[in-house]
Amino acid sequence: MTADSKPFLRIVRGDPGPEEIAALVAVLTARAGAAAAARDGAAPPPPSRWADRSRLVRTTLAGGPRPRGPGAWRASGLPR
Template sequence: MSDASGERQSPAPFLRLVRGNPTPEEAAALVAVLTARARAVQAARDAEAAAPAPRSAWRAPSHPAGGHPPRGAGAWRRSFHPG
């Protein structure tokens, strides 16, 4: 980033510790844990987006609505008038 004078500015900090006095190792461990968690959440979202939508039982050929249609001569009449 640069301001109106063309000088480069550092971006705003991603993480700011407001209490305590952590050692550099503790701060690095915190950043590593937060990064790993963020990547895991993103991977789960990507996997969910890539998964196919569940198929409706109404569209499954093994579960036709209303049973199997009648067969044989005049079947089209019996399909509309079951009695």
């Protein structure tokens, strides 16, 4: 940093530790990135497969949904 430039962040009160300053910088960086993405009109990335709750729903071996309704318990154990 040169002598004529201003600091980006200045602590005016209190005595924060390095972890607290790092957390503040991380939050400010994330907010700036989100604001830039919103300004550019970029769509948010699709959720990952790990975050997709539909993967928890059981399906048949063919990939279709399990049978529903009366007698579904019997149909769920029979091969198609």
